[in-house]
Amino acid sequence: GAVVSQHPSRVICKSGTSVKIECRSLDFQATTMFWYRQFPKQSLMLMATSNEGSKATYEQGVEKDKFLINHASLTLSTLTVTSAHPEDSSFYICSARDLTGRNQPQHFGDGTRLSIL
Amino acid sequence: QQQVKQSPQSLIVQKGGISIINCAYENTAFDYFPWYQQFPGKGPALLIAIRPDVSEKKEGRFTISFNKSAKQFSLHIMDSQPGDSATYFCAASPEFWGKLIFGQGTELSVKP
Numbered sequence: 001g002a003v004v005s006q007h008p009s010r011v012i013c014k015s016g017t018s019v020k021i022e023c024r025s026l027d028f029q030a031t032t033m034f035w036y037r038q039f040p041k042q043s044l045m046l047m048a049t050s051n052e053g054s055k056a057t058y059e060q061g062v063e064k065d066k067f068l069i070n071h072a073s074l075t076l077s078t079l080t081v082t083s084a085h086p087e088d089s090s091f092y093i094c095s096a097r098d099l100t101g102r103n104q105p106q107h108f109g110d111g112t113r114l115s116i117l
Numbered sequence: 118q119q120q121v122k123q124s125p126q127s128l129i130v131q132k133g134g135i136s137i138i139n140c141a142y143e144n145t146a147f148d149y150f151p152w153y154q155q156f157p158g159k160g161p162a163l164l165i166a167i168r169p170d171v172s173e174k175k176e177g178r179f180t181i182s183f184n185k186s187a188k189q190f191s192l193h194i195m196d197s198q199p200g201d202s203a204t205y206f207c208a209a210s211p212e213f214w215g216k217l218i219f220g221q222g223t224e225l226s227v228k229p
Contacts, residue, residue: 006160034216043206043219044161093160095217105151106217108160 003027004096006109014117015086021079021112023094029074030096034106035067038091050077084116120144121209123220130227136194138223140207143188147209151217152181152192155204164205165192197227 003026011019023033031052036044048069049057056069066088068080077096081088091113095106123140130136142150149168153161167174167181167190174181180193194201207220 004160041222043221044217046216046218049216095160105163105166108153108162110160111158113158 004094004107004109006092006094006112008112009110010113010115012115012117013084016083018080018082019084019114021081021092021094021114023077023079023096023109025075025096025098025107028096028098030077030098031074032097033071033077034095034097035069035077035079036093036095038093038111040091044093047079081114084114086116089114089116120147120218121207121220123207123223125223126221127224128226130197130225132197132199132227132229134197134227136197136201136225136227137191138205138207138225139189139191140209140220141187141189142209144209144211144218145188146211147218148212149210149215150181150183150190151208151210152179153206153208153219155206155222161206194225197225199227199229201225202227 005024007022033050035047037047038044046059047062050069050071052071052074058064071077091111093111095108121142151166152164154164155161165176165179167183169185172183178195183190205223208217210217
């Protein structure tokens with residue numbers, strides 16, 4: 001079945017550093033990938049829609065200069081949290097849409113647990 | 118604006134019982150309604166989904182009931198098992214491939 005891989009699965013870093021999270025579709029091509037954030041015991045909130053070869057579309061209230069998204073190929077999107085602070089600590093999850101399968105739903109990665117000290 | 122409302126927030130069911138989770142939506146442009154299961158530390162996994170042109174869909178022990186006029190849909194888990202203990206999210210999207218709006222989630226615990 002379709003697999004979406006996220007790396008790293010967990011990262012702990014100091015306040016002020018920048019962190020890059022990768023989202024890869026392993027066995028299909030994805031023109032569109034979505035980035036979600038989930039705080040403990042809460043729902044998934046869409047942050048942005050990442051389109052291959054073009055600028056990402058950010059949801060209202062999400063700072064595009066803080067959460068940099070790059071979708072350089074049909075199998076890879078990256079989310080960079082710049083100058084991360086403790087309030088950015090969260091579970092970041094990506095999903096990808098299969099380019100070729102009209103009836104294929106979004107496939108989710110297993111998330112990245114980000115902890116900012 | 119919360120576009121998808123989910124209830125209950127938590128649910129405890131005995132093994133073999135029926136688990137029922139409800140969702141209501143506001144946006145009549147929504148055209149795709151999936152349910153996801155999420156275990157701790159993992160991403161959500163698609164369980165079952167429905168389009169508004171049908172009122173019910175069943176896959177194994179999981180059934181979605183859909184009421185378009187009331188703008189409500191629900192997930193029924195028959196013969197609930199301890200392995201079903203997880204958090205369940207309903208979601209909605211204006212198109213099959215579009216961005217998903219998630220409900221608040223229901224933490225299900227199935228007691229042996």
